[in-house]
Amino acid sequence: MKTIKINSELWERAQEYAKQAGYSSASEFVEHILERELSRAEKEADHKEVERRLKGLGYLE
Amino acid sequence: MNPRNYVAVVSGMPRSGTSLMMQMLNSGGLPVLTDNSRAPDTHNPRGYFEYEPVKHLGRDASWIGLARGKAVKIIYRLLRYLPPELEYRVIFVERELTDVFASQQDMLRARGDAAADQDEKRIIAAFQAEISEARAWLAAQPNMHTMYAPYGEIIANPEKWAGELSRFLDGLDTAAMAASVDPRLRHHRIPSPALLS
Numbered sequence: 001m002k003t004i005k006i007n008s009e010l011w012e013r014a015q016e017y018a019k020q021a022g023y024s025s026a027s028e029f030v031e032h033i034l035e036r037e038l039s040r041a042e043k044e045a046d047h048k049e050v051e052r053r054l055k056g057l058g059y060l061e
Numbered sequence: 062m063n064p065r066n067y068v069a070v071v072s073g074m075p076r077s078g079t080s081l082m083m084q085m086l087n088s089g090g091l092p093v094l095t096d097n098s099r100a101p102d103t104h105n106p107r108g109y110f111e112y113e114p115v116k117h118l119g120r121d122a123s124w125i126g127l128a129r130g131k132a133v134k135i136i137y138r139l140l141r142y143l144p145p146e147l148e149y150r151v152i153f154v155e156r157e158l159t160d161v162f163a164s165q166q167d168m169l170r171a172r173g174d175a176a177a178d179q180d181e182k183r184i185i186a187a188f189q190a191e192i193s194e195a196r197a198w199l200a201a202q203p204n205m206h207t208m209y210a211p212y213g214e215i216i217a218n219p220e221k222w223a224g225e226l227s228r229f230l231d232g233l234d235t236a237a238m239a240a241s242v243d244p245r246l247r248h249h250r251i252p253s254p255a256l257l258s
Binding site for chain 2: 050053058059060
């Protein structure tokens with residue numbers, strides 16, 4: 001496990017939202033958001049890599 | 062008179078056997094839409110059967126009417142740009158992605174393209190994800206009927222697959238189609254227990 005620093009006000013908002021949304025803790029909520037955003041960014045990066053490959057092969061403009 | 066009022070689309074991943082499929086259909090009597098802008102080479106000795114405007118399908122699909130009653134090669138990424146008002150029969154060629162990757166590597170190296178340095182595992186995983194998305198998308202299109210054609214099986218049993226293709230496309234010369242398949246054209250074959258796509 002690693003510890004990260006987070007703005008106090010943002011942490012309070014995260015705690016409040018996590019409770020409302022049914023997360024067991026604000027940490028779980030933050031982990032979920034990080035995981036979701038990283039997956040999205042990685043998928044987008046992979047998509048661009050495939051695009052670069054298809055262009056290199058002459059199949060996309 | 063050509064009885065087909067639909068567009069026969071040959072699709073899949075580049076280097077999955079789409080040129081071979083075009084060659085089979087052409088041999089079987091189905092006209093193909095091609096401008097021969099890409100000449101045959103060592104990677105595709107019998108030609109690419111490509112039509113340059115396909116590359117620009119995302120911004121100009123005005124030519125698609127020319128493909129009615131014919132076969133046209135369109136890679137999986139561009140299928141979503143096909144105008145919805147026409148009917149399509151899509152032959153989606155599938156090949157083991159390790160073989161596809163290896164064949165693409167040859168071509169990229171020959172072209173001196175930096176994409177030849179991409180990581181194999183990452184690209185294959187991305188290919189798998191994109192093919193899954195393409196399959197789901199195809200299944201949801203009411204104007205598209207799709208037949209999945211496994212490249213390895215076509216090479217191993219061209220007579221059977223010529224028959225399948227003929228049924229899917231309302232009758233073709235199956236003997237000529239099967240005869241057009243040359244097993245020596247199988248560019249790359251890396252043993253693998255499962256079809257990845």
